[in-house]
Amino acid sequence: MSVSTATFAANQPFPMLTIIVVLPALGALVVALVANRRTETARQIAILTTVATAAFAAFVLVAFHGDDTGFQFVTRQTWIDDLGISWALGVDGISLFLVVMTAIIFPISLLAAKPGHDDKAYYAWILILQSGCMGVFLALDLFVFFVFFELVLVPMYFLIGKWGHGDRIHAAMKFFLYTMFGSAFMLVGILATVLLNAKGTGGAITFDLVELAQNQAIATETARWLFLSFAIAFAVKVPMFPVHTWLPDAHTEAPTAGSVILAAVMLKLGTYGFIRFGLFLFPEAAVYFAPLFLTLGVVGIIYGAIVATVQRDLKRLVAYSSIAHLGFIILGIFALNTQGIEGGILQMVNHGVSTGALFILVGWIYERRHTRQIAELKGLQKVAPIFAAAFTLVMLSSIGVPGLNGFVGEFLVLIGAFASARWWAVVAAAGVILAAVYLLWAYQRVFHGTPDDDNADFPELRWHEGLVLLPLIGLIVFMGVYPKPVIERIEPAVVALIDHMEAEVPGFAENGGPTAPEGVELRDVRADDGHATDEEADH
Amino acid sequence: MIAAGLSNLGVLAQIAEFTPLDTPEVQWAALLPLLILAGGGVVLLTVSSLVKAMAAPGVNAAATVLVGLASIIACVPVWQRVQDPERGPFTAVGGVIGIDGFSILATGLIAASVILAALLLDDYLRREDIDGVEMYALLLLSASGGVIMASANDLIVMFLGLEALSIAIYVMAAMHRRRIESQEAGFKYFIVGAFSSAFFLYGIAMVYGATGSTNLVEIATFLANNLLLRNGVLMLGMALLLVGFGFKVSAVPFQGWTPDVYQGAPTPVTAFMASAVKVAAFAGLIRVFYLALGTYSLDWKPAIYALAVLSMIIGATFAVVQTDVKRMMAYSSISHAGFVLVAVQAGTEKGVTAAIFYLTSYVFMVAGSFGVISLVGRRGDAAHSLDDYRGLSRSRPGLALAFTVFLLAQAGVPLTSGFVAKFNVIAAAVDARSFWLALIAMLASVIAAVLYLKIIVAMYLTGDDAEADDSVAGPKVSIPLPAAAAIGIAIVATLAIGVLPGYLFEVAGDAVPVLIALP
């Protein structure tokens, strides 16, 4: 019941989170006021804004109380009084690292690529996009959450449609409509949740997330429908297997920064939504529908991996690998135990870092060779060994090789899933092998062999490109070797969430139920350091 | 003969002596917003024909804007009086005009539409060489008809308001002498309008037959106190009234005229039609159905449900396949009408509040949209195909951005008024347990989004690769100051309502229609 006793930090005198959300939008405003010709100024302002935002995020990271289960830095300001809507922001262990990752990814994606034309609008849209993403991760009010969840569509639509490649308008349209389709269900779901809650408790209408979650005033049957209405929106955003078709197009046609942000940040809006709004608001329904989502997650893992194997376009391959990775995250979340959810959250961050880096590298390959076709690339390792080395490291992290970040997340997910959903975990483990197959095979085709004439003068990694990649590579290694500080901060919030579910769902116990494997003793990772997870493999 | 005549006179004198004509007391102060509009129209017409100086460019438009502003200002004291808990809503002119928050807000909205339309008309009329006072006078008279309709407490009065509104607009739509489409639009609108008025009247006659009164208060009281064993006449009357209103708000299946008329009419007039006429028609619809026929809500709700679903889906779907932007907006207005019907269908106070909120947002969105369209149409008012918008973001980035805001608002993107309006409507529907209707509404808005994105694509994203973007020069559009002001007002309203909806929530919450009988 730690959630219900969650201590809200008193209103901070300094609205740190509001600044994190609003600052990029203000930056966008400033960029919009810059003269059209002064593209460099616009770029500098944009980068400065994202770096400043990152600094604020870093402050939150440092000042965050690791052992506190509730929301911290809470800001609460009445927005629409009549409807009980307030501008409520807060951060807890679940959202903390997503915020930090968002703050890191944006400046990097700005540094990694230039738009080529209409610079001013490009930077303005990216900054607005950052505001939107931060807003989604920090919102504690369903209305605020939905506003930002919808708002991120517009800048991304323009980024893909105006600065993308190939059939970009079609891809942008598809992206916009798919997501809007999902949100349509969620808006009805949000309103039904809020109004039925008000009827159930007899109290005033409130959009406050924590209050709604604690009341649980909605009949079980109805709550299941409401859960599904949220789930459709999140499933499209993730994207999960049957509604994933917008993703390969959007990823492939988007400009590099767009792909990076899309993969690293925007896909997480869906998985984050599942944890924050699915599990927290509708614990019973989450337990009830867990098998469905486990299955869809596993199908996503296998499907994504198989389809990625046969791709000819390098960027499309990475896009499909995202579907597989997101399948892992879903698997972890719906394992519905501490390890699984922790692994899921960790994997969200890991996927953001490593797939973001992969998209940057693929973007650079395209910049140099003007093609992404695997068949047209050959022997790059010979001409650009450092580039190849960076690619190798990032790719290994994506595969989930021990010692790099991908491993820790995937491993936790598999442990969690094995405890509560053994057979799904077994199938998912095969996905890890498949990931190795398609990535290594692609690597072999692109980097090995002797370079032909077209590839012979492939430029080596430039120093400023290296600097852009450095933070990401640092994170990949750091989180692979020493994930303890991260896990430590995630854990209390996840434990609180599981406690909340155990309290609200009769008969639900973490790792209980018929699927719990006998003889597997799960220890609390909190007590161990990061390396301890490796030891658990011995069980 | 003479004697007989004298005796007759004597009788008349006697009658006059013993029964003085019982004229109702008129609350002039409460009618001021209406009187300003109507009187303004007449005075403008008279003065303009007598005084030469009025022919100077811009004078008529400025006068119309001032009249509209005066009308809005006159609304303020009336609003305060109505909101004063000790005084509250009341009736004027012998109980046939209802002065409540709802009618005052509708009056304000119609006056705002007048201002926006006048600002758009100013340059348009000169550009098209049809400058003159007639359009402004008709605009004001039509608006006064709309106000009468929105505050009518009696079906006779509502009919008179409807006709005053409509007849003026038939003429306005056909006003463009050299544009043959304009005459065609006016005539089509006239035929359909007269036809629908006839249905409306037949419906009134039936309701009158069933209840014995045309006064909304008396109808409501009669229906509340009497159980009609054979209510066929009433049902027929309700159905015909709904058909009449359906034509006016352009709900499917009574929407056939809308695209033609919207496309053919002079664009500023279309802006007025889409904003003021919708407000007035919905206000009338809500007064009649929600207030007077509220007892029979179980009977009319399913019909409105069906109209709402059809309007939203068909409006959105047909809009997507159009290539003429004015037609697109016409179909999208049908879809929006469906949304308002969703709110009306709830049949609750929340629903009515949501409807008036939606209409408030819509007035500015749609007037702004047609404002941009009117400018892009340029001389001849003909450049309305999607191709005419290619590259607008290059030649006129400000105008393109403004149109984008209006389109995103219509699509219901957050931080614009359109989102809050939709949110409100869906909340009302969910609150009335119409979950499926709410869901259909949201899905229809996804279909409609394709349409708005198509226009945005044309303005911003052209060609297949980045280089091609630069080669599109974009249309050379001149932006006169008054039109820019109108678009600016609409933008500010759209964003202000979107970011800080709290204030409008309060106003709309106070703008609940009530029936007040004569004391």
Place this chain on the structure above:
Amino acid sequence: MLLTNFLMLSSILFCIGVYGVLARRNAVMVLMSIELILNAVNINLVAFGTIHGSISGHVFALFIIAVAAAEVGVGLAMVLLIYRNRSSIDLDDVDLLKG
């Protein structure tokens, strides 16, 4: 005097009017059909007014006659305008607006 008789008469007039609006292609005939519907309404109102013993039905009928006159004035002006431009008042010829 049976109310039903009047209602029957008016509904027949109404149906003829609606048929005329929908089926006739001549603009003037369409205008006349609309007048027919309005007169059907008038019959109804007067009949109901007499039955209910209230004056408002009769008054309403007078209003309708006045408004109908105004309406038809505008309508005929438009027909004239179209005739001058097209030399035809056939509604099928009025077909510039399509989508």
